[in-house]
Amino acid sequence: MKVTVERAQLLKSLGHVHRVVERRNTIPILGNVLVRAENARLSLKATDLDLEVTETLAAETATGGATTVPAHIFYDIVRKLPDGAQIVLEGDGDRSVLAIRAGRSRFTLQTLPENDFPDLAAGEMTHSFKLAAADIKRLIDRTQFAISTEETRYYLNGIYLHSAGSAKNATLRGVATDGHRLAQVDLALPNGAEGMPGVIIPRKTVGEVQRLIEDNEAEVGIELSQGKIRFTIGNVVLTSKLIDGTFPDYGRVIPQNNDKELIVDKKDFEAAVDRVSTISSERGRAVKLALSAGKLVLSVTNPDSGSATEELEVEYASEPLDIGFNSRYLLDIAAQIEGEGAVLKLADPGSPTLVHDKDSKGALYVLMPMRV
Known part of the structure; x- marks a missing residue:
């Protein structure tokens, strides 16, 4: 693999992707980011097995290929390289290292094989719809504070997203509660969301979506299945497991x-x-x-x-x-x-x-x- 990419683009993409990676991992591969080069594109992918973020950016790909490198070290190297630098990534499959060159700087990082990198298979998505970035941002901003942090009540550790209201006045509703306070926000029900299952989006996923929207004012594509949710925001695709639990009947309170x-x-x-x-x-x-x-x-x-x-x-x-x-x-x-x-x-x-x-x-x- 040999690929050349502009530093600012790579830093921005790594900034989105590396946040998912936990600092401490019992499984070494989960501390890595998957780097894949093909067809003048470079894709970066990270996961913690509950949440997966992939971003694709333009790059000069002399030869394609894929490998995985430590996410936080890779991010820190790119962050410390000078503005405007052209970064060359060159993988040597025989020696299990990735060389990073920019100007007079040169680094080599130990790699792990891409075949070991887990894939958060999303399965078939039953519902898909689009929302303006401003709408999903408002829904998250106005409900996130009420998400419970008590791990014992895991079914409250997220935002409950579902369709509500009558057929004439149907809404897409987000609800969060921790038992002391409750927040509820309604948006007009977008096309494609009719009959969607009620889903609980985990707190970490909510936080990542919120940060990604701040960098992108485009429409947000949302796809749902019984166990997963996928957000497409510009060049970033975020796939997450949903909380497997029943949200309480909040209407009673x-x-x-x-x-x-x-x-x-x-x-x-x-x-x-x-x-x-x-x-x-x-x-x-x-x-x-x-x-x-x-x-x-x-x-x-x-x-x-x-x-x-x-x-x-x-x-x-x-x-x-x-x-x-x-x-x-x-x-x-x-x-x-x-x-x-x-x-x-x-x-x-x-x-x-x-x-x-x-x-x-x-x-x-x-x-x-x-x-x-």
Whole structure:
């Protein structure tokens, strides 16, 4: 194999691919990236057996071939080479090494045979559709914070993607919850997604898709089977296993009859919660909201360090109510509000609160209260 490639292109592609590779591997080949040269293209592939990323880029291929090299070392070498460098990769199959040349720099990396590299066979994809990059980015950005990190509740360790609504008003819905808060975002159901199975996309996959979209504003192709999902973003193809579990019936925790409506200025509210929570303990993090006509008083009392209060003018016309929330969860949800105003629909101090954007539709959040 002998191939010449431009440094900036190779670095960008390796940046996408090498992130999948875990730093510590009990199986040596999983620490490597598969490098394949053929027909004026260079393809790079990495996997952790749950997630596989492949990217193809233009290159001058004098002779084709394939090998695997340590992903993180390869990335670091390319990163440290000077801007504008032309990089020559030359494989010597007899000696199991890959030579990397650029200018006066020369490296040789130990290789492992390509035949040992695992393939995450996707099988037959039953559904395929396309989404604008901005739409899938919004769905991920607005739900990702609520993904559970508890490994024991593995079925909550991802975003539940499924079709919802009636035939006339069908939506593609993403839901995430960790039991303390819930985020739900609806998009118009794209052609090809009708009748798709509900799937749980793992947290690591969600993070990789989010990063790839930041580098590419093209349409995102999505293909599904019962056990796998594939995203095609420009020249990058990401294939992932899905979480094998049943997502809970989240509809049961979304309150329908919360009759007390509070409207707050998003920025003022966020800043006030942030200020008073400075006093809260790491463990407790509780902030109390005392509501009365046209007024909201935020307060935190910490026996170890002191107390804080702040008053805000708000739109509220129901009977007085005191309710407590975890301040970090409140801030997480406030950060998702896209417009200037947030609407909180409350019932009583022990019931979940519904939060949504005053102006834009399609996203809602549920927050469980705390005792204060």
